[in-house]
Amino acid sequence: MKIGRNLPPELAALQEEIEGYARGYGLDFFPQIFEVLDYDQINQVAAYGGFPIRYPHWRFGMDYERLSKGYEYGLQKIYEMVINNNPCYAYLLESNSYIDQKIVMAHVYAHNDFFKNNEYFKHTNRRMIDEMANHAIRVRRYIDRYGLEEVETFLDVCLSLDNLIDYYSPYFEDMKLEDDEDDGIAQEIPKFRVEKEYMHEYINPDWFLDEQRRKMDKEKESRRRFPRRAVKDVLWFLSNYAPLTSWQRDVLAIIREESYYFAPQGQTKILNEGWASFWHSTILTKKAAKDSEIIDFAIAHSGVVATSREQLNPYKLGIELLRDIEERWDKGRFGKEYDECDDMRTRTSWDRQLGLGREKIFQVRKIYNDVNFIDEFLTQDFCERHGLFGFDYNRSTGRYEISTRDFKQIKEKLLFQLTNFGQPFIYVLDANFENRAELLLGHRHEGVDLRLDYAKAVLENIHKLWKRPTHVSTRMDNKGRLLSFDGKEHHMREFEYVEFSG
């Protein structure tokens, strides 16, 4: 599926050279294919999330327009793009300078290695380029049959739910909801204890027993909750249990599949970009860059790792953490003895000459994602050295202000941002809410409220699939709330917020 041009001879030679360095450093990658694209092609591919072919949808057009305008006004350009696929495809911008291409290639080989080896990518489809094209064909077929308006509107609905997946479910076997059993519910009709047999019909008269039986049936009925356990993969649940036509079910499955494919890239942004930056700078400075190119390299590299006050740059954070880890494991600055040492002088000159750094970072790239990477390797030293701070919105001044320089709080904030992509945890709680086949979702409140107008819009969209009233239970301003949409109107009422877990 070729869209660009083959490499011109000088770049082909360069690829061979860079690949040699990468292999020499022990990177282990899929076969790598580079294509050269002009800016318009690269904008298109970027808008398609890196793929040459996607199904028709206006949001790709929106991204394309944004990228094109940004390029035309000279404000931004895309240097490179790489797709997690086997073989791994990467695109080079035609107008890049030779040194830029060098950097990009080195960067790409590290991404490729990461895709192949990182644990979180293990379950991704390595033929995704083909799969995306298949999806495009299927969606186009539905459009031919049912009309653009209808299919696109349905896609809008699906996309508004595409974050409601369970990022860990690829690690489990096929999901099944266990059959309902009546375990744990009393089988016998409860009666009052009777000392004397002849008193029985007075203490437990028939009408009382009937009432008890009715009560028990009702209890059984209400316990027969579906699903029995909260389901995090809302998309999966809806595609199985919502009253959809077969093409709708298929479209929903397509969106879900693509969502799962992209998920690991979101889960490992810092580590992945850090890894790639670590290697492009290592390969360039140690091997590939000529003396005459080193200034150009430095300029390009500093652009990649530039910091900003409002947002941590994942490239910067990642590369610095990896370098920090490499140094610590080279010098043996880890473990009980080092952690408990509180003499600053000993600490700064601590060097056991273990030389374990390289090995350690290869291990890190294999088994970590952003959350446990930060959790494990973000140290107080690092935090102070790089001037990290936490910020919050100050209601009284109406602006965002630095709220903390405390290591623990910063780390907590950062982890919160990364966990579940910094998105709320939403579960399916009950598909027969109020015994009226209404759908109850639950938001597991982690200290931050939902954005109300968006939540309402999503409820409307779920209603389009479920076709019965939909609800989400959450907490707002510390009070339990139930947001409902009945097909016509939104309601909000007080509702007991119950803690739950998936």
Add this chain to the structure above:
Amino acid sequence: MKIKQDQSRFRQIVRGQIKQNLRKFISKGELIGRQGKETISIPLPQIDIPRFRYGTRNSGGVGQGEGDVGDPVQQGGDPNQPGQGKKAGEMPGEHAIEADVNLEELAEILGEELELPLIQPRGEKQIATERDKYSGIRRVGPESLRHFKRTYREALKRQIASGTYTRENPIIVPIRDDKRFRSWKTTTIPQSNAVIIYMMDVSGSMGDEQKEIVRIESFWIDAWLRSQYKGLQSRYIIHDATAREVDAHTFFHTRESGGTMISSAYRLAQRIIEEEYPKEQWNIYPFHFSDGDNWSQDDTARCMQILREYMLPTCNVFCYGQVESPYGSGQFMKDLEQEFPDDERIILSEIRDKDGIVGSIKEFLGKGR
């Protein structure tokens, strides 16, 4: 490219042609660019697909750099947009943006936005322009119009027929009979012309704000009508107790003071129309903006007379916009309502403030006359 279809689809949504339900999620993103030393921002509409997400106000984030607790994170800039956790994908450096729109497109967008109907030019008022087009051939004519190719061909035909043409020496000499000349045909092209006559009350009671409103409104009216008519002409009249015709710049910048005699403007407009814009050939749109204060009831009566006897039968539609001002009584509008109840040829619109402009434009142009 397939993505162009997606792009035009997106533009349709932004313009509100399709998918009204998504409109509330359109945000005015912007692209900060540089033009020389100046920073310019280019607005770029973005549509957010709604998803469950956190309210931004109470989340905050982590940044990097100098500063003590309590210092603002952003120096200057928009405090409403802190760094949001960006989504995945291997795309470094994304920013927001958009769009170069020319006036014609703006008018188009305006038309769609306000659901303005396309204006139907009045049928009998189409004038025919005559155009000469050199599309024919004649046997006689001036040398300057000689058609070289045709002449050559005729001469060649003749020489071959008479056997004077030789392959070895292919010289063609045209004689008088061979010559062909270009000639013209006169075609008539129907054309519809339009003139807008803007009249504005500049008496003491019309303040800068009122004039600003008139300025904005007439700009958009102008843009819309220009997109509908080729060769649109605009005339500007200002009046207090007397009226005079001015150029566009003066129209928008003058501040006079004094009394108000609306009839003076109407009389001047009438004269301009009579002299230069015969109603058989022109679509005529007079717009009058005032704060509704007139000097006397006598003058108002004179206005009504001009309107009834001349303006309404002559013009496509007569538009009166009344800008609310702290000094004006707003009486003129009531008088007009009383005089011409339910008359389709006159459109009245009250403009309370700047926000009222859009609605007022719609009232004026929404009828498609």
